[in-house]
Amino acid sequence: GAGVSQSPRYKVAKRGQDVALRCDPISGHVSLFWYQQALGQGPEFLTYFQNEAQLDKSGLPSDRFFAERPEGSVSTLKIQRTQQEDSAVYLCASSLGLSRAGANVLTFGAGSRLTVL
Amino acid sequence: AQKVTQAQTEISVVEKEDVTLDCVYETRDTTYYLFWYKQPPSGELVFLIRRNSFDEQNEISGRYSWNFQKSTSSFNFTITASQVVDSAVYFCALSEAITGGGNKLTFGTGTQLKVEL
Numbered sequence: 740g741a742g743v744s745q746s747p748r749y750k751v752a753k754r755g756q757d758v759a760l761r762c763d764p765i766s767g768h769v770s771l772f773w774y775q776q777a778l779g780q781g782p783e784f785l786t787y788f789q790n791e792a793q794l795d796k797s798g799l800p801s802d803r804f805f806a807e808r809p810e811g812s813v814s815t816l817k818i819q820r821t822q823q824e825d826s827a828v829y830l831c832a833s834s835l836g837l838s839r840a841g842a843n844v845l846t847f848g849a850g851s852r853l854t855v856l
Numbered sequence: 857a858q859k860v861t862q863a864q865t866e867i868s869v870v871e872k873e874d875v876t877l878d879c880v881y882e883t884r885d886t887t888y889y890l891f892w893y894k895q896p897p898s899g900e901l902v903f904l905i906r907r908n909s910f911d912e913q914n915e916i917s918g919r920y921s922w923n924f925q926k927s928t929s930s931f932n933f934t935i936t937a938s939q940v941v942d943s944a945v946y947f948c949a950l951s952e953a954i955t956g957g958g959n960k961l962t963f964g965t966g967t968q969l970k971v972e973l
Contacts, residue, residue, distance in 0.1 A: 742900075770958050772958070772960075774961075779965070779966075780965055780966075781860075781947050781949075781963030781964050781965050781966050782901070782947075782961075782963050783963070784960045784961065784962075787954060787958045787960065789958060794954070794958065795954050795958070795960065828899065830901065832901075834958075836958060842889050842906065842908065842951070842959070843951075843958065843959050844891075844903050844906055845901075845903070845959075845961065846903070847893075847900055847901035847902075848900065849898060849899045849900040850899045850900070852899075
């Protein structure tokens with residue numbers, strides 16, 4: 740597609756429920772990233788995929804968070820047993836991944852806003 | 857550890873005024889990249905500029921200009937003759953190369969710019 744598409748745009752979950760957030764990156768983009776943005780804060784890195792391989796998951800806050808990209812395109816971020824502190828906007832970004840490491844320009848989606856009651 | 861500081865939480869200006877958004881960063885890397893992104897109310901982060909650590913020339917793009925000073929670890933952003941459409945949150949980010957050729961962005965907390973008529 741023309742841009743990075745995320746769904747759902749808004750999700751309200753009761754504490755303890757599982758949620759799944761979807762990201763459809765720009766076609767042909769090798770690299771895919773998930774970021775978490777709390778209210779009034781900058782985005783914080785969660786995890787990174789190169790094609791289907793998850794190369795860095797150092798930012799995932801707990802083992803309740805799980806991300807996958809099984810065919811190297813669409814990615815899903817799953818949060819199990821949601822807690823109130825999980826409330827945030829979850830941003831997905833993709834890049835061609837061909838530039839020198841560190842130089843890649845990330846294209847972001849509009850995000851999925853998760854509210855946990 | 858990498859760190860980006862945007863000390864200005866919120867700035868309000870009247871249309872046509874010039875405004876400068878400050879960004880100070882910390883890194884131990886000798887090669888790094890700096891970015892500015894704009895986040896309008898729609899939520900999508902929009903790429904504005906990328907600058908590598910070896911290029912200290914100032915850059916101008918229309919009403920936007922950037923001043924990179926390695927000696928003070930600053931990468932400031934100036935909007936000349938501001939317009940209402942410039943109202944958004946602006947993020948400065950520092951890139952760190954990670955495994956596999958990707959890059960992890962460390963964002964500042966953002967500066968909310970409000971341009972009023």
